[in-house]
Amino acid sequence: MEAPAAARGPAEPSGSSGISGSSGPSESAPGVEITVTSPEQMRELGRRLAKLLRAGDLVMLSGELGAGKTTMTRGLGEGMGVRGAVTSPTFVIARVHPSLGDGPPLVHVDAYRLSGGLDEMEDLDLDVSLSDSVIVVEWGEGKVEELTDDRLRVRIDRAVGDTTDEVRHVTVTGIGARWAAADVSVLTG
Secondary structure (H helix, E strand, O other), X not given: OEOOOOOOOOOOOOOOOOOOXXXXXXXXXXXXXXXXXOHHHHHHHHXXXXXXXXXXXXXXXXXXXXXXXXXHHHHHHHHHOEOOOOOOOOOOOEEEEOXXXXXXXEEEEEOOOOOOHHHHHHOOOHHHHHOOOEEEEEOOOOOOHHXXXXXXXXXXXXXXXXXXXXXXXXXXXXXXXXXXXXXXXXXXX
């Protein structure tokens, strides 16, 4: 399922290589690239990713509309064993999914409509939730990096303009000490 390095689409912010975060510490784990060919494979990738996550983790998902961010988060929720169907939080901005077991809750945030950066994000009290939860932020680039030096960046690229093509190129990069020694290559399996 591993793919060669994919060309970046137009949704990639200028000046970003797709391999490191836009700010924060320079310490990062080697990134992995994965080709996903169906929504079910995207959910499965989310389930595998859930096995790497623990309370205090921040996951930033980026990619254009329809790339599969919410589908991946749905798989994360399944893998973490949380309550409630994971759906797009676009209209509520943030949704908390408590754990059905002894794991951390999943806080799913859609920062698409938030333009105020960290100031606006602080109104959601994510920094209070971060140490006890796994926080997944869609559209979080440039808005949530200051919450923690340690974060996982997931970039999902798809063919532009072709709505029938299900192929996605997913780049997962750990940033900070938490992810420096983590083996994100297990996601390719």
